[in-house]
Amino acid sequence: MxxxxxxxxxxxxxxxxxxxxxxxxxxxxxxxxxxxxxxxxxxxxxxxxxxxxxxxxxxxxxxxxxxxxxxxxxxxxxxxxxxxxxxxxxxxxxxxxxxxxxxxxxxxxxxxxxxxxxxxxxxxxxxxxxxxxxxxxxLDSSLGRTGVLMEPTTVVAKAWEQVQRVGERAWFEPHRALVTGAGPIGLLAALLGTQLGLEVHVLDRVTGGPKPELVRALGATYHADSVDDVAKRLQPDVVIEATGAGSVVFDAIANTASYGVVCLTGVSPRGRSLTIDAGAVNRELVLENDVVLGSVNANLRHYHQAADALAKAxxxxxxxxxxxxxxxxxxxxxxxxxxxxxxxxxxxxxxx
Missing domain, CATH: 3.90.180.10 (Medium-chain alcohol dehydrogenases, catalytic domain)
Structure with a gap:
């Protein structure tokens, strides 16, 4: 073979x-x-x-x-x-x-x-x-060759599960989610967000190609402005970060609603420095009970969650x-x- x-x-x-x-x-x-x-x-x-x-x-x-x-x-x-x-x-x-x-x-x-x-x-x-x-x-046989999307879907199934678990430390009814990055992980995160009944916004740098239309086809909203502008305007309850870009990460952290949850799924490269106001970030996290968490890989539970999500898509x-x-x-x-x-x-x- x-x-x-x-x-x-x-x-x-x-x-x-x-x-x-x-x-x-x-x-x-x-x-x-x-x-x-x-x-x-x-x-x-x-x-x-x-x-x-x-x-x-x-x-x-x-x-x-x-x-x-x-x-x-x-x-x-x-x-x-x-x-x-x-x-x-x-x-x-x-x-x-x-x-x-x-x-x-x-x-x-x-x-x-x-x-x-x-x-x-x-x-x-x-x-x-x-x-x-x-x-x-x-997998559901009707998925055919699109079933190859299963593994990346497990990654975002786990991310959403972790967000829910963190949120449930107190009353948690999120309404608005921002997904940063419209690659496969970001788009699949947006898919699961819409399946959860959230108002989903997706941010990416490109204005042409298939990404904007793929987002709109989900019933979500596409943005190509800076994350600082978009997140400040939206004040999302949840952010799924799928770029790994340091500036995007920290702008998203700084602009969530109170009790916001930011889940990082993108891996940042080493060796790139960034100047941030660490005190302001700390103040934001503490005074608003915000949470930032990282999520990677998946276990069997997430594979079954992903299989269900793809079957419904x-x-x-x-x-x-x-x-x-x-x-x-x-x-x-x-x-x-x-x-x-x-x-x-x-x-x-x-x-x-």
């Missing part, structure tokens, strides 16, 4: 390799790959910034945003041949820590977790792959979110951004 493989922390090592077809072990499903999504983490691994190969191996099969169809099932696992499934990314540490032992492996305390396609376990970027039945999640809207599909044989094209790209996907099923 063909697999998309990289030598972690070695730039320009990405290539297709031929590997033996996998043989499922006890309790594992055999899955035919349909597609993998490409995100910023994948691009970092390809640049050589990140990633770890399985122990004793040089190369890592890339791909953590999975989609496949079950070829061989496991008796009693609840799956049937032909089911559309995704594989969970993270696995708990072998110790395990207290969080991992309780199924909250997205909150691992000691960093000894592993991740498919990222850290010490091969990913899903191959024509066939195996996955433990307990780490596979079935407008499937045509989901398809429009995927702005470019690249066949596996032309994989390199997926790692070079197009002007109007929102989500790029590598199709693993090729007829020729």
């Amino acid at each position: 063909r697999a998309l493989s990289v030598v972690p922390q070695r730039p320009d090592s990405l290539k297709i390799v031929d590997l033996p077809d996998p043989v499922p072990g006890p309790g594992e499903l055999l899955v035919r790959g349909v597609a993998v999504g490409v995100c910023g983490t994948d691009k970092e691994i390809v640049r050589g910034d990140y990633g770890w190969a399985p122990p004793g191996r040089e190369r890592l099969v890339l791909g953590h945003e999975s989609l496949g169809r079950v070829v061989r099932t496991v008796e009693g696992a609840g799956f049937r041949e032909g089911d559309l499934v995704v594989g969970v990314v993270r696995r708990p540490d072998p110790a395990p820590c207290g969080a991992c032992a309780r199924g909250e492996f997205d909150m691992c305390r000691n960093g000894r977790y592993t991740e498919r396609g990222i850290k010490e376990i091969d990913g899903y970027g191959s024509e066939l792959w195996c996955v433990e039945a307990e780490y596979a999640v079935a 407008d499937h045509q809207w989901l398809e429009r979110l995927i702005t470019r599909r690249v066949p596996l044989s032309r994989y390199a094209e997926a790692f070079h951004g197009g002007e109007d790209d929102v989500k790029v996907v590598i199709d693993l099923e090729e007829t020729s």
Whole structure:
């Protein structure tokens, strides 16, 4: 079988390799790959910034945003041949820590977790792959190829869950949400915000291309002004921050409603300095009972929340979110951004 493989922390090592077809072990499903999504983490691994190969191996099969169809099932696992499934990314540490032992492996305390396609376990970027039945999640068959959006949806499902949990330390009935960044994470965060019945606003720098219309199609409002101006005017109860840009982060923190919750999902690059009034930020957080939290990855609960959210979504809207599909044989094209790209996907099923 063909697999998309990289030598972690070695730039320009990405290539297709031929590997033996996998043989499922006890309790594992055999899955035919349909597609993998490409995100910023994948691009970092390809640049050589990140990633770890399985122990004793040089190369890592890339791909953590999975989609496949079950070829061989496991008796009693609840799956049937032909089911559309995704594989969970993270696995708990072998110790395990207290969080991992309780199924909250997205909150691992000691960093000894592993991740498919990222850290010490091969990913899903191959024509066939195996996955433990307990780490596979079935999708509504009507989603078809848009089911590849499952993993990024789990990230925002967790973010919204964390916002709700923080808010419930006291009376909490949010009305208005601001999402900063209209990439896949931001747009999916906006989708879930509208499903929660909130008045959703999305801010991004671009004024053309598909992003503004994708936002409007959700019934949300698109903004391209500065975050300071927009947030100051809106005074959102909740901010989902999906850019990782330092100036955006701090302008959002400074302009929420009283008891505002800001959830950071974008990862900021190191080495960029920013001058801020730390005293004013501190004063705002303390006197208004505001909260800023970070959120990353997802556990099984969030995968099921994401599956429900995608099943309820407008499937045509989901398809429009995927702005470019690249066949596996032309994989390199997926790692070079197009002007109007929102989500790029590598199709693993090729007829020729």
